[in-house]
Amino acid sequence: MTGAHAVTGAAALTRAAPPGAPYDVVVVGAGVVGSAIARELARFPLRTALMDAADDVGEGTSKANTAILHTGFDAVPGSLEARLVREGHRLLTGYAAQTGIPVEPLGALLVAWDEDQLAALPGLARKAVANGYGAARLIGSEELRAREPHLGPGALGALHVPDESVICPWTTVLAYATQAVRAGVDLLLGHRVLDVRPGHELVTTRGVLRTRFLVNAAGLHADELDRRLGHRDFTVSPRRGELIVFDACARGLVRHILLPVPTARGKGVLVSPTVHGKVLLGPTAEDVDDKAATGSTAEGLAFLRERGRRILPALLDEEVTAVYAGLRAATEEDDYRIACHPGQRYVTVGGIRSTGLTASLAIAAHVVGLLTRAGLEPGPARELPAVRMPNVGEAFPRPYADAEAIAADPAYGEIVCHCERVTRGEIRDALASTVPPATPAGLRRRTRAGAGRCQGTFCGAAVRELFEGAR
Numbered sequence: 512m513t514g515a516h517a518v519t520g521a522a523a524l525t526r527a528a529p530p531g532a533p534y535d536v537v538v539v540g541a542g543v544v545g546s547a548i549a550r551e552l553a554r555f556p557l558r559t560a561l562m563d564a565a566d567d568v569g570e571g572t573s574k575a576n577t578a579i580l581h582t583g584f585d586a587v588p589g590s591l592e593a594r595l596v597r598e599g600h601r602l603l604t605g606y607a608a609q610t611g612i613p614v615e616p617l618g619a620l621l622v623a624w625d626e627d628q629l630a631a632l633p634g635l636a637r638k639a640v641a642n643g644y645g646a647a648r649l650i651g652s653e654e655l656r657a658r659e660p661h662l663g664p665g666a667l668g669a670l671h672v673p674d675e676s677v678i679c680p681w682t683t684v685l686a687y688a689t690q691a692v693r694a695g696v697d698l699l700l701g702h703r704v705l706d707v708r709p710g711h712e713l714v715t716t717r718g719v720l721r722t723r724f725l726v727n728a729a730g731l732h733a734d735e736l737d738r739r740l741g742h743r744d745f746t747v748s749p750r751r752g753e754l755i756v757f758d759a760c761a762r763g764l765v766r767h768i769l770l771p772v773p774t775a776r777g778k779g780v781l782v783s784p785t786v787h788g789k790v791l792l793g794p795t796a797e798d799v800d801d802k803a804a805t806g807s808t809a810e811g812l813a814f815l816r817e818r819g820r821r822i823l824p825a826l827l828d829e830e831v832t833a834v835y836a837g838l839r840a841a842t843e844e845d846d847y848r849i850a851c852h853p854g855q856r857y858v859t860v861g862g863i864r865s866t867g868l869t870a871s872l873a874i875a876a877h878v879v880g881l882l883t884r885a886g887l888e889p890g891p892a893r894e895l896p897a898v899r900m901p902n903v904g905e906a907f908p909r910p911y912a913d914a915e916a917i918a919a920d921p922a923y924g925e926i927v928c929h930c931e932r933v934t935r936g937e938i939r940d941a942l943a944s945t946v947p948p949a950t951p952a953g954l955r956r957r958t959r960a961g962a963g964r965c966q967g968t969f970c971g972a973a974v975r976e977l978f979e980g981a982r
Contacts (some may be wrong), residue, residue, distance in 0.1 A: 522564020
């Protein structure tokens with residue numbers, strides 16, 4: 512259990528920007544996409560840094576993802592997003608199995624609630640084929656009801672997409688960052704970019720560093736960094752998505768990912784199981800001006816409850832574990848905004864929406880290809896150090912129920928968070944890991960401690976004590 516948590520890279524998290532020779536590549540933004548790019552660069556004998564303004568990886572859009580591993584069946588055919596999501600689904604499915612990232616292949620149902628939506632399903636099936644996915648099929652109301660007996664009244668039919676899955680977004684970004692750091696990438700957290708001087712001299716809140724090549728994976732702030740480099744190719748318009756998490760007692764109400772028929776505004780409100788044993792309802796889609804507006808609203812939650820009551824009426828009778836909101840990096844176009852500027856030795860990775868989790872490994876390979884064509888000489892590829900992430904998924908063995916692990920180390924049998932059944936051994940391992948948490952919230956994403964129905968009311972003091980004792 513502890514082999515996946517060596518402390519080898521922890522020192523890289525706190526130091527200021529190192530002086531001296533420039534980096535070969537600096538990746539700005541340690542979300543799921545930036546971390547995947549850093550991991551891909553770690554294959555080569557390069558001096559690479561992964562930098563973020565936050566004090567942890569995955570602190571922005573990545574931590575509030577809807578946690579679906581998409582097939583890309585409904586992407587715009589021929590778009591860059593369609594290609595990278597399709598390839599990313601294959602890559603991340605394999606990577607998750609290799610590293611222990613929890614994935615549950617539940618399949619999805621796009622449910623039609625009126626005649627117009629029902630008429631749109633054959634077109635979505637054809638779009639899936641155009642995107643290289645041929646397994647989607649139309650089902651009638653009788654089969655739909657057999658598959659989802661708790662579905663609300665009035666559903667007319669659905670498109671069944673058997674290869675859609677749910678995944679743990681927190682473990683995914685952490686796996687990428689862990690592997691990158693173990694392979695020699697410098698992880699520079701708490702480094703907000705203040706200015707970019709000629710010659711790729713980055714002025715940050717913790718010092719100045721230089722780099723030969725620059726990758727902008729700054730998410731919601733990618734357009735701002737792009738403008739510092741002299742480009743106005745896109746504008747990020749934050750789109751807030753509010754979500755409600757229902758308690759584990761609701762998990763038996765739903766068997767598939769229940770999707771709406773998509774609109775121009777997005778994929779709409781879904782009901783989905785999570786790998787953590789709960790049920791997710793959301794998101795909303797509200798354009799906002801503030802790139803830090805991640806608060807939930809009474810209006811948004813009321814809207815979700817209204818939609819949820821139609822989709823799965825019994826869900827609204829269950830306890831709510833948490834509510835949260837994330838911001839998506841919407842732009843003027845319905846596609847990723849990935850561009851290379853060879854003369855500047857600079858790649859922009861913008862407009863990466865919720866599908867970016869699925870596409871992350873494919874985006875990373877694409878970006879490294881762009882860097883190479885722009886003049887980067889990566890050198891010979893090498894094997895990355897193996898990582899095995901701690902399991903936080905309910906469909907897989909957890910330490911509290913692993914008699915062998917407990918016999919070898921009794922700390923795995925000592926439960927600290929009873930709602931989520933998180934043990935002292937898991938908390939200890941997370942605090943001593945390659946990329947340790949900087950806050951109790953970061954510890955919660957790594958272990959689920961405090962993420963249950965009491966939201967830390969009973970375990971909070973004990974978790975805080977363990978957290979403070981490790982600092």
